[in-house]
Amino acid sequence: MEYLRVSEAQRVVLESVALLNAESAGLEQSLGRVLAEDIRANRDLPPYDVSAMDGYAVRSADLVQVPVTLEVIEDIKAGDMPSKIVQPGQCARIMTGAPLPQGADAVMRVEDTQEISTQLIQVVTTIKDGHDVRPQGENMRNGDVVLSTGTEITPGVIGILATVKITQMQVYRRPRVAILSTGNELEAINAPVDMNKIPDSNTYALMAQVQALGITPALLGIARDDPLELEHYLKLGLEYDVLLVSGGTSVGVHDYVRPTVEKLGVAMKFWRVAMKPGHPLAFGTTGKTAVFGLPGNPVSSMVCFEEFVAPALRRMMGHPRLFRRTVSARLAHPLKMRPGRTEFVRVQLTHDDTGYVASSTGTQSSGVLLSMARADGLLVMPSDSTGLAAGAQVTVQLLDGTAYQNETNIRE
């Protein structure tokens, strides 16, 4: 059977999963979800012309010739309504956000005036109509769609939702995800240490990758290499929207799992992808459940999750952005490569005057999970590459833990 390219395999996966239905979420539980309805403004904001500054509401026509002395007729605080009309030669003391009184058409900053008495100010600069005034409806107009279906709910979006007083909204449901490890060689986390066994790390690394997307997965545990036990666990897993099966070994497990999953109605879409690490990766679907057969090697399993499972889960939740953010970096050292497969090299990122610098985390053996724990990103080596020299520009996918950095790296 042919090896699929990474992008072909991604396309197959993404075409096989559907946007889930909507459900209701409260504002305080909505961060990171995706809106499944349009949100409209419930009023004009600001509701009228308001001051953008602390200062004086003035008639710009009064200031054509300066200096000029103006009479202060009242104090308008935010939350107050003006009670007087500003006539020629008059002004009103006004706070940021307070409504502009009738007659006034501009705001003079307090710094640009001189107080002669509590009732009199002198103005020495001229300003135009509308200066430092936030016009009615500048932020939003009553009835307008301010947030559309498909918007990811970030803190800024939550600010808008609170502004239009939405406490409950429709969001796309999160997929129910089950995680199953397979193999006689695996030792459960609560089992005593057995030197002849391998601790089951995949269940928990995958759990955390799923949690990082805002989903709490069900951990089904470890299925031993027994057809009936495997069938029992796989049946359990097929009750979920997504089933992640991580296998102990390559040819062995596939020979073993394949007939069982097919017997249970899973139509397999692919079995091989031309990537490293990432062998063997399989994908199929029952129509109801998307089934990923992930490698038993912990690094391979995590990389396959990043490249295929995360985009699928994000699509199901309605996220427009499916793929890990990439940055361009300079390679710190040469990298050898055997062409034929897209290679994902675990790298650490540092920063110098020229931008990002990527260095390998060390051994790239797919058995060495520490390399993944230490990685800031995955450097993507194209499949036709035979290697890169030190200093080459490379593309790096950012991993978890890289939303923040050590230094500000800004010039202030």
Add this chain to the structure above:
Amino acid sequence: MEYLRVSEAQRVVLESVALLNAESAGLEQSLGRVLAEDIRANRDLPPYDVSAMDGYAVRSADLVQVPVTLEVIEDIKAGDMPSKIVQPGQCARIMTGAPLPQGADAVMRVEDTQEISTQLIQVVTTIKDGHDVRPQGENMRNGDVVLSTGTEITPGVIGILATVKITQMQVYRRPRVAILSTGNELEAINAPVDMNKIPDSNTYALMAQVQALGITPALLGIARDDPLELEHYLKLGLEYDVLLVSGGTSVGVHDYVRPTVEKLGVAMKFWRVAMKPGHPLAFGTTGKTAVFGLPGNPVSSMVCFEEFVAPALRRMMGHPRLFRRTVSARLAHPLKMRPGRTEFVRVQLTHDDTGYVASSTGTQSSGVLLSMARADGLLVMPSDSTGLAAGAQVTVQLLDGTAYQNETNIRE
């Protein structure tokens, strides 16, 4: 009073907050926390030399002259222990991860052999000692520190924790954070619409920014402009590790809040920072509680949170990375600027052949929260800049929602 530079104000804030004490967390609730203890390996991994491939465990000395025919003496699966010693002229069928039998020193891939019968294979290539063998302790050695205090718990780290069978660990406590809005002009989210009031969005935008750091804040509500009410709410807030007070208007609220917070024992460290948006920003501490006085304008409040509050909260939780990740981008259009203050311009990021392209989200008025909701990042304009031409290279701090992107942007 002098205006502090952004970096000076950040330094003052970070020097005023301390790492919190440790607490116990379960593995399944530990993602995103920071380890407050060193974690050691509880065995060698692999516990002995194991095969890195499906193939045949061979004696490399047998393969000096090829082709050669070898007798297959047993099948070793992952989880099995070898029962025989491989003698000259012999080999054992071996699965990935299975222990290398005594006598053998290398693994020949199944693809590089030819099966003559179930008991006999022919090998046509020569390999060296150690080929496709993962040596004992390659991943970790019993007793070695595999994760140090101060490590952020990412999915890869959770894989390591599961590997060494840690189900409960010490992590730094999360700060208890209270959020208070102030001002008569504010309308609570559950209050009826009053055209003369401004909906309180800051409480919820700040809530979401705090939630994005893994902390569930306490929402104290809205304190009206009354000294006794304000004192009551501030006293409540000073029971927390961090108190965020967002004020309605600039000079007014500060005049109002300042005597009350000082009366309650808050030593103010600064009142002014040379940034835009971000006026007025204040910071003080009681020793027990760090108090941030944030601007009433929703965008200003969010930007101040990003630049000052988030780094402080992350330091308290033990994160080594305190500041938002930055990327370099090309400016899509000219930007004007009045020098004197560091300016944070809300931008959207796209990607072309040359890398990131930054474009303003539109109006940069600090009252327009939609600009923040639409922003992918904050473009940082140095305080000595008088503007930038289209095409200029700029630094952009990535905001929430930017951990993923629309396209893979990789060459595979």
